[in-house]
Amino acid sequence: MTGAAALRGQFPLFGKVPRPFHYLDSGATAQIHASALEAMQAFDTTARANVQRGTYPLAEAATGAFEAARGRVRRFLGAGPAEEVVFTAGATAALNLVARAFGETLAAGDEVVISVAEHHSNFLPWLQLRDRAGIVLRVLPVGADGRLDLAALERVVTARCRLLAVTHCSNVTGAVTDVEAIVAAARAVGARVLLDGAQAVQHGPVDVAALGVDFYAFSGHKAFGPTGVGVLWGRGELLAGLPPFMTGGGMVGEASLEGAEWLAPPARFEAGTPPVAAAVGLGAVLEWMGGLPWGGIRAREAALARRLLDGLAGFPGLRLLGPMDLECRAPLVSFELAGLHPHDIAQVLGDRGVAVRGGHHCARPLLAALGCDGATRASLALYNDEADVDALLEGLAAAVRILS
Numbered sequence: 124m125t126g127a128a129a130l131r132g133q134f135p136l137f138g139k140v141p142r143p144f145h146y147l148d149s150g151a152t153a154q155i156h157a158s159a160l161e162a163m164q165a166f167d168t169t170a171r172a173n174v175q176r177g178t179y180p181l182a183e184a185a186t187g188a189f190e191a192a193r194g195r196v197r198r199f200l201g202a203g204p205a206e207e208v209v210f211t212a213g214a215t216a217a218l219n220l221v222a223r224a225f226g227e228t229l230a231a232g233d234e235v236v237i238s239v240a241e242h243h244s245n246f247l248p249w250l251q252l253r254d255r256a257g258i259v260l261r262v263l264p265v266g267a268d269g270r271l272d273l274a275a276l277e278r279v280v281t282a283r284c285r286l287l288a289v290t291h292c293s294n295v296t297g298a299v300t301d302v303e304a305i306v307a308a309a310r311a312v313g314a315r316v317l318l319d320g321a322q323a324v325q326h327g328p329v330d331v332a333a334l335g336v337d338f339y340a341f342s343g344h345k346a347f348g349p350t351g352v353g354v355l356w357g358r359g360e361l362l363a364g365l366p367p368f369m370t371g372g373g374m375v376g377e378a379s380l381e382g383a384e385w386l387a388p389p390a391r392f393e394a395g396t397p398p399v400a401a402a403v404g405l406g407a408v409l410e411w412m413g414g415l416p417w418g419g420i421r422a423r424e425a426a427l428a429r430r431l432l433d434g435l436a437g438f439p440g441l442r443l444l445g446p447m448d449l450e451c452r453a454p455l456v457s458f459e460l461a462g463l464h465p466h467d468i469a470q471v472l473g474d475r476g477v478a479v480r481g482g483h484h485c486a487r488p489l490l491a492a493l494g495c496d497g498a499t500r501a502s503l504a505l506y507n508d509e510a511d512v513d514a515l516l517e518g519l520a521a522a523v524r525i526l527s
């Protein structure tokens with residue numbers, strides 16, 4: 124029962140929205156799977172209490188559910204101890220956490236390398252750090268197909284480099300990063316690697332150990348889970364050496380007017396009441412994902428992406444962004460169509476029940492580098508099928524007729 128239709132049946136929203144409905148915006152927010160909803164409902168109706176604080180049975184049950192969710196995230200990521208998993212409010216919060224906490228360990232003149240392909244969430248925190256702490260921000264360019272220009276690594280990564288912070292998968296071009304090359308360049312100068320996995324996680328479990336990175340960030344809502352929760356995974360010894368990014372309840376041992384003693388990670392980075400129910404929902408959905416036959420699902424996603432790319436290529440004046448080789452891209456396709464504004468295209472498609480995203484995709488430096496003013500993006504996930512792709516292509520033909 125892992126065909127697209129059977130999977131779609133496990134996402135309650137698809138049974139409730141008016142038809143026709145073709146959801147091609149999972150790159151922005153994927154639909155939520157029943158397992159997450161059920162787990163959150165069960166938590167809130169049988170185990171809801173604050174975590175890591177109370178000693179009565181309900182509070183212990185809440186803490187148990189929260190920590191079990193941490194263990195499930197650990198398994199999904201192929202990570203070591205569960206203590207290396209920090210719950211955050213999302214990928215943006217996780218990336219800012221690294222920029223703030225790891226940033227505290229950097230001195231003026233130290234270098235951080237990002238790529239021009241970064242989502243603003245993995246670009247603006249580093250820009251701020253540059254302006255605040257005097258670090259040098261170096262930028263890895265992309266080639267014409269939007270893939271990171273790995274040949275430039277030698278020039279961009281210097282002996283002063285302390286961190287390479289790059290996307291695992293671009294939210295505009297779908298290009299998947301050659302992580303091995305990034306890690307090798309970092310190791311050659313003793314630098315760390317942060318991977319922004321926001322767009323990667325909905326296409327299957329990750330293996331941070333095999334990737335060899337030091338930090339990995341993602342959001343729950345892009346992995347078929349709830350909004351308001353995300354994850355920062357970091358190597359234990361690294362997290363242990365970082366100061367907190369936010370301070371408050373639940374992250375401090377001794378505290379007096381003279382000073383405070385931070386708890387060990389992950390508590391050190393989870394100040395205040397964490398998004399407990401959402402974390403429980405995320406744990407459940409990642410467990411469900413872990414049991415899916417990803418070989419078949421990825422092959423189906425790639426075949427749909429091929430159908431979409433081939434169909435789009437037939438439109439006069441249409442420019443596809445990103446690599447054409449499906450081996451190195453996620454099933455996420457952005458394009459611009461000469462003379463038509465992406466917002467107008469998205470509006471016409473939306474009126475026909477086809478949900479896509481139009482605009483700059485929070486990646487202005489990348490769009491500038493690609494010479495693109497704005498793009499329309501269709502992002503496919505495991506519940507999409509040929510009918511979704513064909514509805515997009517038909518809707519686009521209608522948009523061309525209406526808007527030209």
Ligand code: PLP
Binds near residue numbers: 242321
């Ligand atoms: N990084 C990438 C590549 C993204 O696509 C996004 C969201 O679109 C983010 C980071 C930020 O994710 P969130 O808004 O869930 O924090």
